[in-house]
Amino acid sequence: MIRVALPYHLRTLARVNEEVRLEVGEPVTVRSVLDALEAAYPMLRGTIRDHGTLKRRAFIRFFACKEDLSLDPPDTVLPEAVIRGNEPLVVVGAMAGG
């Protein structure tokens, strides 16, 4: 199972309290994980990536295994620890402090 950690507002929207667990076929990539996430939680479509272009929204980042994967091509295979379910793919809203 692939683990996905969502930011607070998207957990609220998806009505989940903790990490989401998803069945994802190979290859396990950001794109395939988001496809599975949006299929399971259709209310999240358009919130992480644009509806039409599927481009990552400007203020969304993807982290895993203490690495920033945001700029990797979406078909890049995710780290083994994510594929094994040892680590989550973390969806982060970019920091906006003051």
Add this chain to the structure above:
Amino acid sequence: MSRIRVLVGTKKGAFILTADGRRQDWEVSGPHFAGWEMYHLKGSPVDPNRIYASQTSGWFGQLIQRSDDGGKTWNTPGGEKPPGPEDFGPPKGESNRFVYEGDVGTHKWYDGTQHPWEFKRIWHLEPSLTDPDTVYAGAEDAALFKTVDGGKTWKELSGLRKVKSHLWQPGAGGMGLHTIVLDPTNPNRIYIAISAAGAFRTDDGGTTWLPINRGLKSQYELPDPDADVGHCVHRIAMHPSRPGVLFMQKHWDIMRTDNAGEQWTEVSGNLPSDFGFPIDVHAHEPETIYVVPIKSDSEHFPPDGKLRVYRSKTGGNEWEALTKGLPQKDCYVNVLRDAMAVDSLEPCGIYFGTTGGQVYGSADGGNSWNAIVRDLPAVLSVEVQTLP
């Protein structure tokens, strides 16, 4: 006794204020969608418990929310339930899919160059006067969308963007389609307004559109002050008994038309400033109108630090200041274009919200005011429902 429900959109969530017909004791519910920008909430005139809300975020984009129980619970239309084993229908989650029709095209950018259309958010939701599942949505970048299935899917009425849209340009707040006025006597006639493109009218249900800006003058904003399009219209209001008469708060100037926008005349009269954002019409007196003068486009606060609603009982030109109960010193809030509304009780109630988080109400047509709430986030929109 009738009840009043005030729908308040703020920078950080939505609030619902309710009272009985006396409009003295208010209950506050919220924040709904805490932390999100709630640009607008509006109930269906046909089914008042059906409320649509525009929920938006710089991070997560646009969402549409719908309540079928007067705001107690909310769902994203069509995407509310994760599909279960028994759910073999088509993919859901289309209620926030706002896609421009055809070639996206370009409009004028701040620096005068052409810039591609980009969807940012829904500013205004206008439910149909006859069908609770039909709603019009005004977008930034300016476009008009329509749903006929309760918000599950949206389609652009793209004929609007064929009206010299390469000359439309964003105002300081963005290029938003912020005003949608439905003619109660003619379902094919709709008025809309865009900052900064102007006012437009369709007489065929949204297929084709006409600019209706004759008489507007923008001598400091446009190279041709009498241009067909490009005027920064802030708000249009109509009394349902006289759908051909419209009142407009332009960037500067209060205007009126008596022929459905064919010609506008200025009625700013004795106002201390004719800059402002909202304008509204009394529920029972179609020549009684309300504005909130703001000092200037550079100084978005009331003149002299005095928050004053101005009322004209003559359809413009002659204005009186309404101050009782409103702060008359050191007040530097703004009142945004969608943040004023009227109820239909007798006497008529007037409500407006400020960027300082106050929502003021008057239960006597504006003669006196009380703060219903004082400390909300900045108010973006106020709508009122008069319930049986």
